[in-house]
Each structure stands twice: as structure tokens, then as C-alpha cells.
Amino acid sequence: xxxxxxxxxxxxxxxxxxxxxxxxxxxxxxxxxxxxxxxxxxxxxxxxxxxxxxxxxxxxxxxxxxxxxxxxxxxxxxxxxxxxxxxxxxxxxxxxxxxxxxxxxxxxxxxxxxxxxxxxxxxxxxxxxxxxxxxxxxxxxxxxxxxxxxxxxxxxxxxxxxxxxxxxxxxxxxxxxxxxxxxxxxxxxxxxxxxxxxxxxxxxxxxxxxxxxxxxxxxxxxxxxxxxxxxxxxxxxxxxxxxxxxxxxxxxxxxxxxxxxxxxxxxxxxxxxxxxxxxxxxxxxxxxxxxxxxxxxxxxxxxxxxxxxxxxxxxxxxxxxxxxxxxxxxxxxx
Amino acid sequence: xxxxxxxxxxxxxxxxxxxxxxxxxxxxxxxxxxxxxxxxxxxxxxxxxxxxxxxxxxxxxxxxxxxxxxxxxxxxxxxxxxxxxxxxxxxxxxxxxxxxxxxxxxxxxxxxxxxxxxxxxxxxxxxxxxxxxxxxxxxxxxxxxxxxxxxxxxxxxxxxxxxxxxxxxxxxxxxxxxxxxxxxxxxxxxxxxxxxxxxxxxxxxxxxxxxxxxxxxxxxxxxxxxxxxxxxxxxxxxxxxxxxxxxxxxxxxxxxxxxxxxxxxxxxxxxxxxxxxxxxxxxxxxxxxxxxxxxxxxxxxxxxxxxxxxx
Numbered sequence: 001x002x003x004x005x006x007x008x009x010x011x012x013x014x015x016x017x018x019x020x021x022x023x024x025x026x027x028x029x030x031x032x033x034x035x036x037x038x039x040x041x042x043x044x045x046x047x048x049x050x051x052x053x054x055x056x057x058x059x060x061x062x063x064x065x066x067x068x069x070x071x072x073x074x075x076x077x078x079x080x081x082x083x084x085x086x087x088x089x090x091x092x093x094x095x096x097x098x099x100x101x102x103x104x105x106x107x108x109x110x111x112x113x114x115x116x117x118x119x120x121x122x123x124x125x126x127x128x129x130x131x132x133x134x135x136x137x138x139x140x141x142x143x144x145x146x147x148x149x150x151x152x153x154x155x156x157x158x159x160x161x162x163x164x165x166x167x168x169x170x171x172x173x174x175x176x177x178x179x180x181x182x183x184x185x186x187x188x189x190x191x192x193x194x195x196x197x198x199x200x201x202x203x204x205x206x207x208x209x210x211x212x213x214x215x216x217x218x219x220x221x222x223x224x225x226x227x228x229x230x231x232x233x234x235x236x237x238x239x240x241x242x243x244x245x246x247x248x249x250x251x252x253x254x255x256x257x258x259x260x261x262x263x264x265x266x267x268x269x270x271x272x273x274x275x276x277x278x279x280x281x282x283x284x285x286x287x288x289x290x291x292x293x294x295x296x297x298x299x300x301x302x303x304x305x306x307x308x309x310x311x312x313x314x315x316x317x318x319x320x321x322x323x324x325x326x327x328x329x330x331x332x333x334x
Numbered sequence: 335x336x337x338x339x340x341x342x343x344x345x346x347x348x349x350x351x352x353x354x355x356x357x358x359x360x361x362x363x364x365x366x367x368x369x370x371x372x373x374x375x376x377x378x379x380x381x382x383x384x385x386x387x388x389x390x391x392x393x394x395x396x397x398x399x400x401x402x403x404x405x406x407x408x409x410x411x412x413x414x415x416x417x418x419x420x421x422x423x424x425x426x427x428x429x430x431x432x433x434x435x436x437x438x439x440x441x442x443x444x445x446x447x448x449x450x451x452x453x454x455x456x457x458x459x460x461x462x463x464x465x466x467x468x469x470x471x472x473x474x475x476x477x478x479x480x481x482x483x484x485x486x487x488x489x490x491x492x493x494x495x496x497x498x499x500x501x502x503x504x505x506x507x508x509x510x511x512x513x514x515x516x517x518x519x520x521x522x523x524x525x526x527x528x529x530x531x532x533x534x535x536x537x538x539x540x541x542x543x544x545x546x547x548x549x550x551x552x553x554x555x556x557x558x559x560x561x562x563x564x565x566x567x568x569x570x571x572x573x574x575x576x577x578x579x580x581x582x583x584x585x586x587x588x589x590x591x592x593x594x595x596x597x598x599x600x601x602x603x604x605x606x607x608x609x610x611x612x613x614x615x616x617x618x619x620x621x622x623x624x625x626x627x628x629x630x631x632x633x634x635x636x637x638x639x640x641x642x643x644x645x
Contacts, residue, residue, distance in 0.1 A: 038445060045442065046459045048529050114363035121360025125353050133361065136368055142628065143376070144590040146600050147617040150610055151378035155371070188367030198364070223356050248465045271474065301474055308471065316465055320458050 060303040067295040083303040090278040091270040100267040103179050108246035110186035118189055119201030120227055141195030156181040181260045192249055197242050204238050240322035248312055267308055274304045383614035406615035424596045428588045434521050435584050439532040443539030464533035535580045542576040571640040578635045589624050596620055
């Protein structure tokens with residue numbers, strides 16, 4: 001604006017406008033081209049990510065003959081809900097669903113609380129042995145759970161705290177096929193990927209300004225109260241993120257659920273044994289399922305996966321805003 | 335003594351002492367988990383790997399291995415015909431996969447960091463695999479016939495032909511060595527694998543990109559730097575600590591994933607063959623390999639990492 005005021009003569013003005021116009025179009029063309037290329041790349045990657053999901057959904061509505069029909073790619077000719085009925089019966093879906101919901105939310109809440117406290121302790125206080133203890137958090141991330149799989153199983157199969165159970169009941173408690181192992185691990189920060197959560201939360205708390213807490217402290221608030229009333233409200237997006245991680249990874253975790261639960265079915269192990277269950281049910285009806293065609297098994301498995309994923313997608317859509325925000329603010333930098 | 339001081343002849347806590355105690359109180363959950371669960375489990379696992387175990391109705395007893403304390407380790411390494419091969423295989427696979435994942439996630443994070451319409455949706459789709467392809471689902475997908483035939487190009491004859499053509503073109507008209515062509519074609523083939531296993535990495539890179547202060551870019555723009563220079567002189571150095579973090583995370587992730595054949599083998603030996611000693615020994619050998627690789631990779635990368643504020 002100032003420049004145009006300086007230019008007095010009409011010819012000068014014209015030349016100036018022309019130059020500016022050319023400049024703008026060139027820059028615009030470049031950014032326009034780039035935005036097209038970027039759009040194509042992003043769409044392509046989104047397609048790669050989402051295609052298996054679409055495939056699963058579309059297969060789950062097909063009848064078996066549709067699988068062998070080469071003219072059908074995505075939309076079923078013989079639209080049927082039969083797969084869903086079979087899979088829901090095979091997984092015993094409603095009961096399993098409620099059980100898993102309880103387990104996953106319990107585990108997610110417990111480990112969120114434990115990790116929040118621990119991470120805050122690491123972020124704000126100086127105490128001897130801090131580096132060593134934090135190093136062991138990193139070690140917990142690195143050591144594959146398979147290494148301690150067997151001792152864990154043994155520990156919870158013959159569970160005891162200082163011989164208390166043995167003194168009362170005469171034998172050690174058997175926690176296999178209960179949810180206690182999950183809850184104990186979650187409450188003591190030794191659960192699935194808890195090292196990662198502690199690390200993320202610690203980075204977040206470290207990035208918060210100290211002045212807030214100092215102000216609260218001067219006003220006579222205790223440390224725990226400062227933590228709960230000053231720090232936590234601003235950590236909500238981060239907490240939602242960790243909760244979501246905890247919930248989803250527990251929901252689909254097949255490692256611990258196949259380790260601790262043999263007869264109690266929750267969604268991950270119901271999913272892996274779905275086909276076996278379906279075959280069993282057919283046999284009790286007098287049918288013969290000695291041979292399960294690969295098409296049928298794939299169809300049923302995919303329907304099971306869709307049934308598993310649907311609640312997660314709903315949760316993800318609900319939490320999405322917080323999730324992306326929480327990730328952006330986590331600042332997982334060095 | 336910075337934690338205590340004498341006051342009127344009595345020991346009193348100093349402010350530092352109070353802080354230390356508060357710190358310990360806050361990390362109580364971890365302390366219980368670490369000393370009550372994690373460390374005993376580790377010790378027990380080592381014990382298992384050094385001896386034979388017999389399970390009885392009231393518990394289990396450990397019987398010292400007959401000839402040699404390291405019997406199981408020796409057996410896994412020298413007698414078992416498959417173990418060494420599998421170990422080597424999973425290491426080679428990992429070494430091929432990690433650079434690709436790092437490059438892809440860095441690229442994707444840069445894309446997602448730019449401003450465009452529908453960015454939020456694109457971001458949520460990119461983070462999608464973090465949530466939905468874990469554990470049981472991934473295990474099922476690996477064995478699922480239908481999806482396998484869909485996801486890997488090559489099942490379809492047309493795709494196979496075009497894919498071979500690209501490989502042939504690269505071989506004939508460029509002077510790239512065959513091994514690199516194979517690496518590239520494997521990468522293209524496994525794009526789905528790479529995309530779905532780089533969710534967390536994209537997330538970490540994105541968080542890092544957003545923490546770079548915009549004033550750095552402003553300053554360099556004033557000096558007349560191009561976008562290319564900005565990238566190599568600002569973005570890349572600032573993000574380099576995260577390359578280290580991500581490489582380590584990726585290595586751990588690919589080593590401990592459900593689909594890793596080593597993991598399956600260990601689980602099979604322990605739970606199907608019921609050979610606890612051998613299984614634990616295998617797990618420990620495997621862990622040592624991971625640790626060595628992590629050390630090597632970590633030391634190589636951390637030498638080149640740039641830290642903005644030298645702490």
C-alpha cells in the first residue's frame with residue numbers, strides 16, 4: 001500500500017502492477033502444483049491405510065459364493081447378514097463385549113493414574129537414584145515381554161504376598177482366569193507399554209511452566225493438591241491420549257490375554273479362537289465341519305475383526321480432537 | 335548431608351530432603367512394580383534359563399541342569415537347527431525395514447505439518463494404524479488369505495507384470511546394482527507393512543516439527559535462505575534427536591511385534607513344547623542381540639545428532 005502511494009505516474013503504476021501480478025501468478029502456480037501433488041500423495045496413503053478396512057467391511061456382507069465370483073470386487077451381490085450372526089454367536093459377542101469393556105477401561109484408568117503420578121514425580125522432584133530409576137523405566141520399554149512371560153505366568157498362577165494367602169487358605173492364590181493380573185500390572189506401571197506412557201507424560205510435565213505450581217505452593221497448597229488441581233486440568237488432552245492408547249491396546253492385546261486367560265473369553269482371544277468356536281457349534285448341531293473352506297474362514301475372521309474394531313472407531317472419533325491435540329502438545333523431544 | 339540438618343540437637347529434614355521424599359511418594363506405583371514385580375521376574379527368568387523346571391500341583395521346583403549351567407544356551411545356539419537361521423533372518427528383516435520406516439514417517443510428518451484443507455482428517459487417518467493394527471488384529475491379518483492376496487501386489491497378474499517391468503527397467507537402464515533394485519522393489523512391495531507400522535513414529539516426528547521455534551525460519555527467510563536450505567540447515571538438525579528416538583523405538587517395536595517369527599518360536603517352545611528352560615534361554619539370547627543392535631545403532635546415530643541446547 002505504501003509503495004503504491006510513492007509511485008506517482010500512471011505508467012510506473014501500470015508496470016508495477018504487471019510485475020506484481022506476474023510474481024503472484026508464478027508463486028501461485030508453484031504452490032498450486034505442489035498442493036495437487038501433496039493431495040495425491042496424502043490421498044494415496046490414506047487409501048493404503050483404509051483399503052483393508054473397506055475390504056473387511058465389504059467382505060463381511062458377502063455370501064460365500066460372492067468370494068469366488070470374479071465380477072464382484074467390493075459390493076456384494078448376495079447381500080447377507082449371516083456372517084455377523086455366525087460371528088456374534090461364535091464370539092458370544094454381548095457378554096464378551098461387556099467383559100472386555102470393563103477390563104479395558106479398568107486397566108486404562110488404573111495405568112493412567114499410576115503413570116501420571118510416576119511421571120509427575122520424575123518431572124518435578126529431585127531425589128537420589130532418580131537417573132537409575134528412570135533408566136529402569138527405559139529398560140522396561142526395551143525388554144521384550146516374552147522374556148518375562150513365563151515368570152509372570154508362574155507368579156500369578158501361584159500368587160502370594162509375603163505368604164499371607166497361604167497362611168489363611170492353606171494354598172497360594174490362583175489368579176489365572178481372573179482379571180487381577182491385568183489390574184495389578186496396570187496399577188504398578190508394569191503393564192503393556194507403560195514405559196512409553198511414563199516417558200510421554202514426563203516430557204509433557206517437564207514442558208509445563210513451573211510458576212503455576214510455585215504460585216499454588218505459596219498460597220499454601222500441598223504437593224498432591226497442587227498436582228491434582230493445578231497440573232491435571234491442563235493435562236486433559238494428554239490424559240485422553242494415554243487413556244485411548246491404554247484402552248485400545250488392551251482391547252486388542254493378544255499377548256497378556258492369551259497368557260492369563262484360558263477359559264474366560266475376552267475379545268482378543270475370542271477373536272483368535274473364533275473359527276474353532278464356529279466349527280464346534282456346527283458340530284453340536286449335528287453338522288460336519290471337518291473341512292472349513294479358506295474363503296469361509298476368511299469371511300468369518302474378517303467379520304470378527306469388524307466387530308472388534310467398530311467400538312474402537314467410535315471411541316476414536318469421539319476422542320479424536322483431544323487425541324491429535326494431545327499428541328501435538330506432548331513434545332516428545334529428547 | 336543435604337537432606338538432613340541438625341536443629342536444636344534433633345535431625346530435621348531440609349527442603350531438599352522434603353522434596354526427595356515427595357518424589358519417592360509420587361513414584362510409589364513404579365517402585366512397587368519395579369521391585370515387587372519386574373526385577374524378581376527378570377531374576378526368575380534368568381534362573382529358569384539356567385535350569386530345568388518341574389511343575390507340581392503345589393508349585394514348581396527347579397532342578398539344576400544336568401551337565402552344564404548353560405546347557406540351554408548351548409543347545410539353542412549349536413544344536414537347534416532353526417534357531418540361528420531365524421535369529422539372523424529377523425535381524426536382517428529388521429535392518430531392511432527400519433530405514434524405510436524412518437524415511438517414510440519423516441516424509442509423512444513433514445507433509446502433515448503443512449497447512450492444507452482437511453489436515454485434521456488426514457492426520458486422524460494417518461494415526462489410525464496406531465490404534466487398529468495391534469495385537470490380535472495384526473496376528474489375524476498375517477494369516478488371512480483373502481487380505482494377503484489383496485494387500486501385496488503380485489497376486490494380480492497385471493500388477494505383477496508392471497512391477498516386474500519397473501524392476502527390469504531399473505536394472506537395464508540405470509547402473510544401480512541388483513541388490514539396491516531388490517531393496518527398492520521390496521520396499522514398494524511392502525508399502526502396506528511400512529505404512530501401518532509407522533504410526534507412532536509419524537506422531538513423534540510431528541510433535542518434534544511443531545516444537546521447532548518459528549523464529550528460526552523467520553530469521554533465515556530474512557537472510558534469503560531457500561526452502562531447501564531451510565530444510566537441511568534448520569529442520570533436519572532440529573529433528574535429529576528424534577531420529578535417534580524413532581530408530582530405537584522402531585527396532586524395539588519390530589523385534590517385539592506379534593508377527594515376528596522369533597517371538598512365535600519362543601512362545602511355541604515354551605507353551606506348546608513345554609520346554610521352559612530352552613524357551614527362556616532363547617528369549618535371553620534374543621534380548622542380548624536386541625541390546626547389542628540398539629547399542630550399535632544408538633552410538634552411530636547419537637554421534638551425528640545435534641542438540642539445540644547443550645544440556
